[in-house]
Amino acid sequence: MDTTNATSDDPTNARVTGFHHLPVMAHHIVAVFASVPAGVVLDATLGGGGHAELILETYPHLSILGIDRDLSALAAATQRLARFGDRLQTVHCRFDHLVTAMTNTHVATLSGALFDLGVSSPQLDHAARGFSYRHDAPLDMRMDSTEPWSAADVINGFSEQELARVLSEFGDERFAPRIARAIIAHRPIESTAELAEIVVSAIPAAARRKGGHPAKRSFQAIRIAVNHELEILPGAIDAAIGATAVGGRIAVLSYHSGEDRIVKDRFRSAETGDCTCPAGFPCVCGAVRTVRLVRRMPRTPSDVEVAENRRAASARLRVVEKIAVEKIAVDKTAGQG
Numbered sequence: 146m147d148t149t150n151a152t153s154d155d156p157t158n159a160r161v162t163g164f165h166h167l168p169v170m171a172h173h174i175v176a177v178f179a180s181v182p183a184g185v186v187l188d189a190t191l192g193g194g195g196h197a198e199l200i201l202e203t204y205p206h207l208s209i210l211g212i213d214r215d216l217s218a219l220a221a222a223t224q225r226l227a228r229f230g231d232r233l234q235t236v237h238c239r240f241d242h243l244v245t246a247m248t249n250t251h252v253a254t255l256s257g258a259l260f261d262l263g264v265s266s267p268q269l270d271h272a273a274r275g276f277s278y279r280h281d282a283p284l285d286m287r288m289d290s291t292e293p294w295s296a297a298d299v300i301n302g303f304s305e306q307e308l309a310r311v312l313s314e315f316g317d318e319r320f321a322p323r324i325a326r327a328i329i330a331h332r333p334i335e336s337t338a339e340l341a342e343i344v345v346s347a348i349p350a351a352a353r354r355k356g357g358h359p360a361k362r363s364f365q366a367i368r369i370a371v372n373h374e375l376e377i378l379p380g381a382i383d384a385a386i387g388a389t390a391v392g393g394r395i396a397v398l399s400y401h402s403g404e405d406r407i408v409k410d411r412f413r414s415a416e417t418g419d420c421t422c423p424a425g426f427p428c429v430c431g432a433v434r435t436v437r438l439v440r441r442m443p444r445t446p447s448d449v450e451v452a453e454n455r456r457a458a459s460a461r462l463r464v465v466e467k468i469a470v471e472k473i474a475v476d477k478t479a480g481q482g
Contacts, residue, residue, distance in 0.1 A: 168195030184256035194222030214289035241377035281338035316366030436465035
């Protein structure tokens with residue numbers, strides 16, 4: 146884990162100018178933190194620093210602890226946000242290591258936390274990173290280029306059954322078994338263009354004509370597997386809730402149904418204390434709640450924003466506010482949307 150301040154000598158600075166971050170649902174994110182106490186907001190997916198910049202500009206009483214597993218993103222963000230001086234601290238790590246990042250930067254509690262999940266536009270657009278089916282590149286897809294595990298290991302190392310599971314669970318791909326068989330038949334596979342061609346050829350012609358690029362779901366699924374994105378998310382959300390002070394808020398932007406299910410589940414767990422008593426009846430199981438839902442249904446971007454930023458199209462924003470530990474009297478939870 147690397148800890149830096151608002152300047153960086155990392156060699157990835159050579160690519161900083163190409164890491165432009167257009168923050169999703171920016172107005173809503175800024176509004177989320179309007180009422181939080183003075184202190185430090187964790188940006189658990191700092192990216193190019195777009196959300197962090199807006200928070201720092203809007204709220205002089207807030208500082209940012211920005212963490213990211215992508216060194217290019219950290220370099221871009223530290224350059225973009227250098228004018229805020231010591232109101233910004235950055236740490237190179239995955240967001241499931243947020244408690245260690247707080248310890249290393251001497252942050253005792255958080256005033257809030259933001260998770261902007263998924264892959265960023267600069268990662269997709271940088272062909273050599275291997276995230277996109279639109280560019281020919283080595284099979285990489287690592288958000289942290291210092292990690293040894295890459296898409297090549299998944300594509301050329303997983304069994305047919307493992308590949309089918311990844312494509313189905315992480316990509317909602319209904320032709321997962323067919324695609325997995327095709328991948329096995331063509332191994333070894335070395336490039337994104339080769340993989341995309343194999344995926345497309347495995348999907349029936351009629352299905353290729355709708356729903357966007359036929360390889361989109363498969364590439365998403367492989368990226369999620371490479372970076373363990375869903376595996377590390379539940380613990381990170383729980384840790385952020387635990388580290389946040391009363392009155393602070395935790396906001397999560399998700400772009401995939403699997404991500405959103407996890408966010409919904411962890412927020413509901415904190416809101417209900419996992420109460421097992423029937424809804425509408427007195428709680429006798431001793432459950433306690435630690436958050437309240439700021440809004441029961443998730444927010445989604447406006448049509449105007451989607452027109453300006455296609456990445457925002459599938460975004461769902463869920464927010465909770467930390468409360469003093471409260472014993473549940475009656476379970477009134479009716480299920481979130």
